[in-house]
Amino acid sequence: MSKLRVAVIGAKGRIGAEAARAVEAADDLDLVAAIDRDDRLETLTEADTQVAVDLTHPDAVMDNLEYVIGHGIHAVVGTTGWTPVRLAALEERLAAAPGIGALVAPNFSIGAVLTMRFAQQAARWFESVEVIELHHDNKPDAPSGTAGRTAQLIAAARAEHGRAPQHDPTTHGLPGARGADVDGVPVHSVRLRGLLAHQEVLFGGTGETLTIRHDSLHHSSFMPGILLAVRTVPGVPGLTYGLEHFLSEDFRPDED
Numbered sequence: 324m325s326k327l328r329v330a331v332i333g334a335k336g337r338i339g340a341e342a343a344r345a346v347e348a349a350d351d352l353d354l355v356a357a358i359d360r361d362d363r364l365e366t367l368t369e370a371d372t373q374v375a376v377d378l379t380h381p382d383a384v385m386d387n388l389e390y391v392i393g394h395g396i397h398a399v400v401g402t403t404g405w406t407p408v409r410l411a412a413l414e415e416r417l418a419a420a421p422g423i424g425a426l427v428a429p430n431f432s433i434g435a436v437l438t439m440r441f442a443q444q445a446a447r448w449f450e451s452v453e454v455i456e457l458h459h460d461n462k463p464d465a466p467s468g469t470a471g472r473t474a475q476l477i478a479a480a481r482a483e484h485g486r487a488p489q490h491d492p493t494t495h496g497l498p499g500a501r502g503a504d505v506d507g508v509p510v511h512s513v514r515l516r517g518l519l520a521h522q523e524v525l526f527g528g529t530g531e532t533l534t535i536r537h538d539s540l541h542h543s544s545f546m547p548g549i550l551l552a553v554r555t556v557p558g559v560p561g562l563t564y565g566l567e568h569f570l571s572e573d574f575r576p577d578e579d
């Protein structure tokens with residue numbers, strides 16, 4: 324069987340370099356292009372790419388996707404900075420490219436996907452909730468894509484179960500002290516040398532708290548999810564938001 328022809332955009336970056344190595348090491352995938360800021364996107368078409376993985380920067384991803392989708396290439400997107408407006412624009416672009424699929428994943432690690440799911444499940448049962456995300460000191464976007472998505476899912480679950488918006492008791496203090504407001508959920512962003520990607524979801528109820536914590540300790544945590552996405556996206560036209568839609572019973576994050 325012929326191998327799937329895969330390109331990585333942002334291949335000199337922290338996660339891009341790891342992703343290029345993971346694709347190269349997979350028996351069923353062929354790394355046909357590994358490009359970064361100074362390289363031409365035309366390399367992708369010259370290499371007859373079938374799936375492009377974008378791991379670049381919020382400023383670059385939309386232009387990259389325009390090229391990729393416009394040239395009939397499926398996309399796996401880990402780059403963050405997504406807003407509802409950007410997602411709607413991507414969905415519209417894909418509607419004009421029948422048969423082409425794009426997965427946008429706020430986080431490719433199984434632990435982070437499960438954190439979001441567990442937080443969604445817990446949301447209806449607790450009066451208070453706050454999200455703390457902690458990342459390395461070079462991250463340009465805040466809050467993280469994962470934290471933003473987690474907060475959205477929590478807010479939607481609260482609304483679905485008729486929970487009133489949270490009460491913020493603050494009457495005195497400094498701007499920003501209560502974090503960013505994502506759909507009514509406070510999200511706090513820590514940037515610290517030595518960290519990679521970490522998140523805590525804190526729930527509070529009468530006389531108890533529940534903390535859900537996830538730590539990505541190495542970029543290898545994202546690789547099984549990226550490889551799953553690369554293999555799956557050609558069969559799923561249109562926009563998919565979140566790796567959870569590609570997960571199945573036989574997904575084995577510890578293999579590959």
Ligand SMILES: NC(=O)C1=CN([C@@H]2O[C@H](COP(=O)(O)OP(=O)(O)OC[C@H]3O[C@@H](n4cnc5c(N)ncnc54)[C@H](OP(=O)(O)O)[C@@H]3O)[C@@H](O)[C@H]2O)C=CC1
Pocket residue numbers: 332333334335336337338339358359360361378379380381383400401402403404428429430431432545
């Ligand atoms: N969804 C997920 O699970 C994960 C997502 N991410 C996301 O992936 C993205 C990259 O993260 P990270 O690797 O830490 O960042 P890095 O800055 O280490 O890497 C990004 C790379 O992309 C390059 N780049 C910038 N613009 C372009 C462009 N127009 N075309 C091609 N390459 C470009 C950068 O070049 P230069 O250095 O010259 O700017 C750099 O080499 C971020 O948005 C991050 O949030 C990260 C980890 C997991």
Ligand SMILES: O=C(O)C1=N[C@H](C(=O)O)C[C@H](O)C1
Pocket residue numbers: 403429430431458462466467468469470519520521
């Ligand atoms: O920049 C990172 O490192 C990461 N970015 C993603 C995010 O913003 O959620 C995923 C993960 O947290 C690592």
